[in-house]
Amino acid sequence: MTAARAELHRSNPASGGVVLPMAAALPNNRSAFAARRFGASMFARAPKIERSVVSDIVTDQRRRDARDVRRLPLDVEAVAIRRALAGFARARVIRPTDNALLQLRRAVSGAFKVDEDAIFGPSRALGVTRIRQIAMMLGCVVTSATRGEVGRKMCRDRSTVWNAEKRLQHLIIGMASTVSPRGDR
Structure with missing residues (x-):
């Protein structure tokens, strides 16, 4: 051989x-x-299927300075609000004795993918203030807290919470079907 x-x-x-x-x-x-x-x-080999990575609709803005956080489009904002409500509901089921407003703060910062310190800090940048107002509005709608309590937990005054409710009244009406009638009231 x-x-x-x-x-x-x-x-x-x-x-x-x-x-x-x-x-x-x-x-x-x-x-x-x-x-x-x-x-x-x-x-015969099957054709190779390319799997595209599905990007999240809410862009990750963590580790950005508060003035660099961008305002989200309305449809993306609605998705983030629904995620915040779902995260808050999960947190209430897991730990019902914890402070509801602090859980809501964490849920909103996680849903909008922005650091909690950036949202509730002293910044007046447009993107951060909008997220802060949404958190205050949800704090009044979803929990049984007064405007003063919501303001203290969100590091603001009760009049700022009232202003956030007035500005986001259309969101309250639009998201009323999402919020459970037997919520944390």
């Missing part, structure tokens, strides 16, 4: 030294061997 032919064959000790063709033994050539033997249509 020549050296080239010896490379194409290998010895199988389990079968008593029978020489098998290398193409039948290699995993890379199995489909080619089977296609030749049984027909190509049986072993």
Whole structure:
């Protein structure tokens, strides 16, 4: 046997030294061997499907300075509000004895993907103030807290909470079906 032919064959000790063709033994050539033997249509490869990474509709704005946080479009804002309500509901089920307004703060910052310190800090940037107003509005609608209590937990005055409610009245009406009537009241 020549050296080239010896490379194409290998010895199988389990079968008593029978020489098998290398193409039948290699995993890379199995489909080619089977296609030749049984027909190509049986072993045709399925087309490769490219899976695109689904990007989240709410952009991640964590680790940004408060003045660099951008205001979200209205449809994205509605998605983030629903996520905040769902996160708040989960938090209330897991730990019902914790402070509801602090849980709401965490849920809103997580849903809008902005640091909690940036939202409730002293900044007056447009993107941050809008998220803060949404958090205050949800605090009044979803919990049984007064405007003064909501303002203290959100590091603001009760008149600021009242202003947020007035500005976001259309959201309260639009999201009324999302909020449970037997909420945390």
